[in-house]
Amino acid sequence: MSSTRNGSRPPAQTACQTEPVNGSSGVPAGTEELRRRVQQLSLREQLERHHFLLERLNAASARLIEALEHGDVCEAIGEIIANLIGSEEVAIFHYFPLVRSFKLAWSSGVENDVLRAFGSGAGFLGRAAHGQTSQFPERLVNTPLMCYEKNLTACIVLKSSNEVVGVIAILGLLPQKSCLEWADFELLKFLEVYGAVALQFQRLQQEKVAP
């Protein structure tokens, strides 16, 4: 049995120290070969990282489209965050800019009193909505956290046509995940735009259905 592994690749072959010197540059041929291989591995890694991201973006967009037809957009966003980013403590709020107020749309794994506190619009949630910019408390070490924000990882604004329609509060990450990574930030940028579009679509649909 094995524990979880990180996708490691075989190391580049080690160069022989005694290989002949490359005529023009004076660099040993083995060193040159090693440098070339390291560069190749780095380029390959760039492409693989990008491919990894595209797979996730593709799955996320397919899930949002599926939610437009058959399900709940907020639940789909929560599922994307749980499965592709790695947090099961998520709350999504509708935001009404004219009255600067929030209304809980969906949540998972967050205590009721914490939800109520976030819903008041103070702290990072309000800062994200009013400033139209996603907030990552870890980046703002000098900004004090409210007591209910201790576990907060990010407040992601859902912005459609330059208007904030909602905010996602992502609290604790899964235990095996210590922080957000490059691909997570890209996925969150995708949700900022297309999560908002999907949410707005659903709101319009509900308005149409309501008498």
Add this chain to the structure above:
Amino acid sequence: MRPKGEKAMATKKILLVDDSCTARLVNRMIFSQKTNYVLVSAVDGKEAVERAREEKPDLILMDIVMPRMTGLEACRVLKKDKDTERIPIILLTTRGEEKYVQEGYASGCSDYLTKPVNDAELLDLLKAYLGE
């Protein structure tokens, strides 16, 4: 174009069990782009048991927290059935802590992976069980 050496995986069948549509979508993408495994899916433990008996997959990749029947329960049922007891089961868990992992092994699983799943990690593990 598929990397060399991955065509040999053509005949292997994997049963993917997850109630999350997103998880099924992303795994389907990984498998279709990077392997030749045949993928069948189920949305909960109960359906997984039925499909495992029908399809006789070479390996089962199963989430733990699911409605109707959890992955752990399904794992126990499959390991008690003579037709399915030999199928390796890899559990997908959001909880990587020791006690949850031990619980998984106690149910009879062969291995586990923590979510969010890393492509390379998943494919390496599948190769280890199914061969090149």
